[in-house]
Amino acid sequence: MKPPSISEHDRRRKKALxxxxxxxxxxxxxxxxxxxxxxSQRDW
Amino acid sequence: xxxxxxALGGTGNLDEHHRQSRQAQWQADKWMMSGALLLGTAVxxxxxxxxxxxxxxxxxxxxxxxxxMRPVIVTLIGYLVAVDAALNTIGWALDLVAHHxxxxxxxxxxxxxxxxxxxxWHYNELWIGGATAPGEKSWEIALLPIVFSMRIAxxxxxxxxxxxxxxxxxxTCWFGVVAWAGYIANMTLYADVRYTGVVFPVIGWxxxxxxxxxxxxxxxxxxxxxxxxxxx
Numbered sequence: 001m002k003p004p005s006i007s008e009h010d011r012r013r014k015k016a017l018x019x020x021x022x023x024x025x026x027x028x029x030x031x032x033x034x035x036x037x038x039x040s041q042r043d044w
Numbered sequence: 045x046x047x048x049x050x051a052l053g054g055t056g057n058l059d060e061h062h063r064q065s066r067q068a069q070w071q072a073d074k075w076m077m078s079g080a081l082l083l084g085t086a087v088x089x090x091x092x093x094x095x096x097x098x099x100x101x102x103x104x105x106x107x108x109x110x111x112x113m114r115p116v117i118v119t120l121i122g123y124l125v126a127v128d129a130a131l132n133t134i135g136w137a138l139d140l141v142a143h144h145x146x147x148x149x150x151x152x153x154x155x156x157x158x159x160x161x162x163x164x165w166h167y168n169e170l171w172i173g174g175a176t177a178p179g180e181k182s183w184e185i186a187l188l189p190i191v192f193s194m195r196i197a198x199x200x201x202x203x204x205x206x207x208x209x210x211x212x213x214x215x216t217c218w219f220g221v222v223a224w225a226g227y228i229a230n231m232t233l234y235a236d237v238r239y240t241g242v243v244f245p246v247i248g249w250x251x252x253x254x255x256x257x258x259x260x261x262x263x264x265x266x267x268x269x270x271x272x273x274x275x276x
Contacts, residue, residue, distance in 0.1 A: 010268075013267065013268065014264075014268065017263070017264045017267055017268070018264075020263075021260070021263070021264065024221055024225075024260060025260075027225060027228075028224070028228060028257065031228045031229065031231070031232050032246075032250055034232050035231070035232055035235055035239075035246045035250075036246055036247075038232075038235050038236075038239075038246075039239070039245055039246045039247075042236070042239075042240075044239045044240050044241070044242070044245040044246075
């Protein structure tokens with residue numbers, strides 16, 4: 001049996017959610033990397 | 045409708061099935077709530093985990109026996125959010141209003157010594173007491189009454205499969221994104237204050253705190269789940 005096709009609306013919603021997650025986690029990763037860089041430069 | 049009720053052997057059976065399902069769910073929830081309460085205290089978390097796992101096992105067993113139970117993913121997300129909010133609340137409430145107690149001075153300063161000097165450096169030396177890291181108190185005042193208390197309420201509604209619980213969990217999960225974006229920026233800007241002289245700078249803090257970021261993971265599910273499973 002053929003699975004039901006995902007509507008265009010759902011497809012767009014999923015894409016937007018993935019993009020938002022990437023932005024959120026990308027930001028956190030960036031902050032972590034900045035802190036790691038500072039750690040390598042300083043005498044903490 | 046009539047064919048359904050006939051197939052089930054009449055409405056009496058349906059009512060009985062509903063009653064048994066509710067009873068089994070409540071039985072499982074009693075274990076999970078007890079576990080979550082202990083997990084939320086942090087200190088007694090080790091005792092809470094087995095209680096929670098037993099409740100989860102009861103729920104899965106009842107579902108396998110054919111009863112209509114709450115979806116496991118809803119259970120996991122609901123309790124995770126509640127425990128996360130409770131853990132945040134207890135630590136920050138101690139720092140905000142009980143910073144001179146022996147408990148706070150032992151646990152929070154030990155935490156400060158290990159991972160975050162904001163809880164060690166000049167601790168209890170400002171007029172408000174507690175942590176002295178720049179901005180830390182503002183986060184506590186803003187997030188305790190608004191975000192974390194709201195998150196616990198939303199998680200309870202979500203576990204009851206209420207529509208408002210689902211909606212408010214989405215709202216408070218996005219609150220969480222805002223809170224984390226701001227808090228991590230603060231940690232980075234004042235990194236010299238917070239990491240100087242601690243035992244495990246940066247990596248230790250992130251390893252410990254990454255748990256608190258996990259409620260973000262619920263957002264794709266919350267936005268894509270069939271809303272009809274939640275009722276008014």
